[in-house]
Amino acid sequence: MDSTLHLLEDNQIIQNYRNGAEIYNEDAICKKKSIQLLEEINLPNGLFPLDDIQEFGYNREAGFVWLIQKKKDHTFKKIKRAVSYAPEVTAFVEKGKMKKMTGVKTKELMLWLSVVEMYIEDPSSNKITFKTGTGLSDSFQVSAFELEE
Secondary structure, X not given: XXXXXXXXXXXXXXXXXXXXXXXXXXXXXXXXXXXXHHHHOOOOOOOOOOOOEEEEEEEOOOOEEEEEEOOEEEEXXXXXXXXXXXXXXXXXXXXXXXXXXXXXXXXXXXXXXXXXXXXXXXXXXXXXXXXXXXXXXXXXXXXXXXXXO
């Protein structure tokens, strides 16, 4: 019941930002637009290693972005870190940061923790920090999240 309610709330959030948003449907264009967005806000272009993206939306005025796709689990090989992406991923974006994120979890020891924020505080450090809903945070090399050429 709780997860159904949460999904309805997420759907409502997306609905609130649809007006005035750039919305794309089709895997290839959604992938391209999500990578362009990551590059535009100075975050690594491989943060969303997603396939089968059904919708990508970006409301520039509000800084709100969403992805709708099949649920996906992914391991970032360079840091051996498992990440799970829900069918809906949402975030508010600004230069070097995604905040108030929903739909992304990382495995820490034996627990799955929600990632609520990611940011690059100092671009010269080449480090990106991920913050969980529990307040824990961890930093990694930006290169671990770049797309392989």
